[in-house]
Amino acid sequence: MGNPKQKWTAEEEEALRAGVAKHGPGKWKNIQKDPEFNPFLFSRSNIDLKDKWRNMSISAGEKVRSSKPKASSDALPLPPPPVTAAAVTPSSTSPQPSAHAAASATSDAVVFDPSKSTVDSKTAPKYNALIFEAISALNEPNGVDTGAIINYIEQRQELPQSFKRQLSSRLRRLVSQEKLEKVHNCYKIKKTSSFGSKVPSPKQKDFQRKQLDSAGFVNTGDTIEKAAVAAAYRIADAENKSFVAAEAVKEAERIAKMADETESLLQLAKEIFEKCSHGELVLIA
DNA sequence: CCTGGGGGTAGGG
DNA sequence: CCCTACCCCCAGG
Numbered sequence: 463m464g465n466p467k468q469k470w471t472a473e474e475e476e477a478l479r480a481g482v483a484k485h486g487p488g489k490w491k492n493i494q495k496d497p498e499f500n501p502f503l504f505s506r507s508n509i510d511l512k513d514k515w516r517n518m519s520i521s522a523g524e525k526v527r528s529s530k531p532k533a534s535s536d537a538l539p540l541p542p543p544p545v546t547a548a549a550v551t552p553s554s555t556s557p558q559p560s561a562h563a564a565a566s567a568t569s570d571a572v573v574f575d576p577s578k579s580t581v582d583s584k585t586a587p588k589y590n591a592l593i594f595e596a597i598s599a600l601n602e603p604n605g606v607d608t609g610a611i612i613n614y615i616e617q618r619q620e621l622p623q624s625f626k627r628q629l630s631s632r633l634r635r636l637v638s639q640e641k642l643e644k645v646h647n648c649y650k651i652k653k654t655s656s657f658g659s660k661v662p663s664p665k666q667k668d669f670q671r672k673q674l675d676s677a678g679f680v681n682t683g684d685t686i687e688k689a690a691v692a693a694a695y696r697i698a699d700a701e702n703k704s705f706v707a708a709e710a711v712k713e714a715e716r717i718a719k720m721a722d723e724t725e726s727l728l729q730l731a732k733e734i735f736e737k738c739s740h741g742e743l744v745l746i747a
Numbered sequence: 748c749c750t751g752g753g754g755g756t757a758g759g760g
Numbered sequence: 761c762c763c764t765a766c767c768c769c770c771a772g773g
Contacts, residue, residue: 467757467765467766467767468766468767469765469766470765470766488749488750488751489750490749490750491748491749491750508749508750509749509750509767509768510766510767512749512750512751512752513765513766513767513768514765514766516751516752517764517765517766
């Protein structure tokens with residue numbers, strides 16, 4: 463009765479994917495219990511995680527339900543736990559510190575459906591995760607510009623032209639949502655307790671009848687220690703990069719400034735277009 | 748107790 | 761009208 467339906471947010475979805483990547487599929491209880499993901503999934507039960515994962519897997523790849531007589535039976539929709547070596551974290555194979563937590567987990571490759579030949583709208587929610595992953599992995603102290611983001615993601619998987627077009631608006635939207643921070647022309651992950659708190663998010667205003675323990679995410683201690691080590695590592699590398707980056711940024715800033723003005727007009731149109739079409743739509747290159 | 752699978756229902760194109 | 765997403769129920773380990 464008192465269930466107006468609770469749509470899954472991108473944060474929850476991302477946390478779930480990260481959790482699966484870390485713990486592996488089938489460990490729903492562990493994922494839900496994980497202090498790193500509990501803040502996002504405290505209102506979801508392990509059953510919900512399972513169901514959501516099923517839906518995501520189905521959406522991403524093959525349809526078994528409904529009419530969808532597809533002949534391709536490959537395309538494993540599930541990206542097991544390859545336990546990809548983290549890009550920047552020097553020494554931490556276990557539960558990530560709260561740094562960029564969810565974003566660091568390697569999201570699976572976007573399953574491409576050659577038979578469809580259309581830009582899959584289902585990949586859209588995955589793009590945000592890729593963006594976070596890219597920014598997190600690159601770990602630039604001065605932020606990452608759009609070119610670097612595209613470059614990073616492009617190395618891993620094929621990108622439709624629409625992504626490049628959408629990236630600007632997508633980034634802008636994330637900035638508006640205070641998930642990203644824009645400095646000059648580079649983007650950084652907002653450090654508002656990483657993913658831990660979604661203060662600006664008007665989500666989950668009321669609690670359900672679910673349990674709301676979730677008091678165990680005040681984990682501090684070795685988290686800070688590891689964070690410090692990671693930070694030191696980053697600084698050393700960053701020192702070198704920042705010098706080179708500073709010049710590049712300076713140069714890029716000038717060009718991007720002009721581009722941004724032109725771009726903003728285009729983005730305005732695109733945002734309207736996106737909103738009109740419920741945020742997701744196939745964009746023809 | 749936890750997980751996997753099936754089914755039902757509401758909301759959006 | 762069909763399709764998608766979310767949720768609930770049931771059976772097995």
